[in-house]
Amino acid sequence: MTPNLSPGAAPADESARRSAVLTVRDLNVVYQSDPPVHAVKDVSLTLHRGEILGLAGESGCGKSTLAYAINRLHEWPADVSSGSVTFHDRDGGDLDLLALRREELRAFRWSKLSMVFQGAMNALNPVTSVRAQLEDVLTTHRPGMSKQDRRARCAEVLQLVGVEPRRMHSYPHELSGGMRQRVMIAMALLLDPQVMIMDEPTTALDVLVQRGILREILRLRDELGFAVIFITHDLPLLLELSDRIAVMLRGEIVEYEDAETLYRQPSHPYTRQLFDSFPRLTGERGAFLRGSDPAPVETSGAAGRDQLRTKGDQIRTEGGVR
Known part of the structure; x- marks a missing residue:
């Protein structure tokens, strides 16, 4: 499972900041139910030109909700309650995607930012x-x-x-x-977009077909220079594909590193548990993910972070991750 690509950590100098194509800052998405469900919590990400940014996490963690909010495809009862999404056009100028009017948004989609949906037969x-x-x-x-x-x-x-x-x-x-x-x-x-969001584009395919499509994505990225946000629950796959990876749990980004660092030194217990949830060819069986985490509505703010830390301590005590 060793990554076979050369991941690039997020540079911090001024030239690197100028290379950003998409910036998400403190984004919050709430489903207006009773009680409200805080599905995306204070998410901040920066996508650089030509980069593949992986977004990993189990089903229901908020990955697709985040993607739909970035592209303004979310519908009621989902509501972007706060935060910003800024597109940095290669022709110059920044676009506040959350402020675009309907016609502006219609012109923006596909030409600047496109999306590959999960399940092509349905799309x-x-x-x-x-x-x-x-x-x-x-x-x-x-x-x-x-x-x-x-x-x-x-x-x-x-x-x-x-x-x-x-x-x-x-x-x-x-x-x-x-x-x-x-x-x-x-x-x-x-339309030669600058950013592509791919939401579980290969999940329903067999392994050989999946690998072929992933090779095509890498080849096209190298030839055409677009950036990709690649969403999947398959963390080992992201290690092979991505430059950087963000791990999402209950609507929050709990780890955000270059692929090499994430593989060698995962710092969050949930990331280590994700690795252990994949069966090994040899050796002892890893621990599988438990479904006992608090509901999203119960894990917002400081109290939620305390609960996540408590859960991490429980995992370590039980020997669920190594």
Whole structure:
């Protein structure tokens, strides 16, 4: 499970700050229920150009809620109660994403920041051909583009992700799971975005197909220079893919390090427990994650952090992590 990439720790000098493409500061997302559920708590992240930032954590920890809030895709009862999300355009200037009006947001999505959703069969329209779905993005965002140029661009991005252009005439159910996911990645690349958010893009795929798609993501990142927020519960996978990794628990970032440091010296007991939750080929069986953590509504603020520390002490005492 040793990482095979060269992770880059977050630089702190002025030139590195200028290289940031997305900055999230003290972001809070609350689901307006009775009582309210604090799903994302004071999250701060910086994504640098060309970087792959991994976001790890078990189901229900707030990963997708954070991604949807960054892209303004969250819907009621989710509400961004405080914080900021700033996009640093390579053409100059900063955009406050939480302040964009509807039309501004519509123009921003896909062209500057795109998203690959979990489960391509659900994300793609089952009664519309691949070509029609790809061309719809170009028609909406590049209305002056000719029909011939649209088709040429669609063929180009499909080739980039390893799908033969003749499959443009296929419908989603006629494609394998891996091909459908590649079509979703192609759609996200159509307008040459600077940031891609990938929400569990390979979870439903077998290991060989998953690895092939991950290699494509790395190759495309190197060729095209976009940055990626890659969301998954699979921490070992992130070690191979990411430059830096943020570990999320109950809506909070509990550890935020470069991949090498996180692998060699995980500092939070939850991170160590995540590592131990994956079965080993040899040796003793690791401890699996328990579902007994307090509910999100009970872990906000200083009291919540105290509960997390208490839980960590319990894990150490019980020998749940090594």
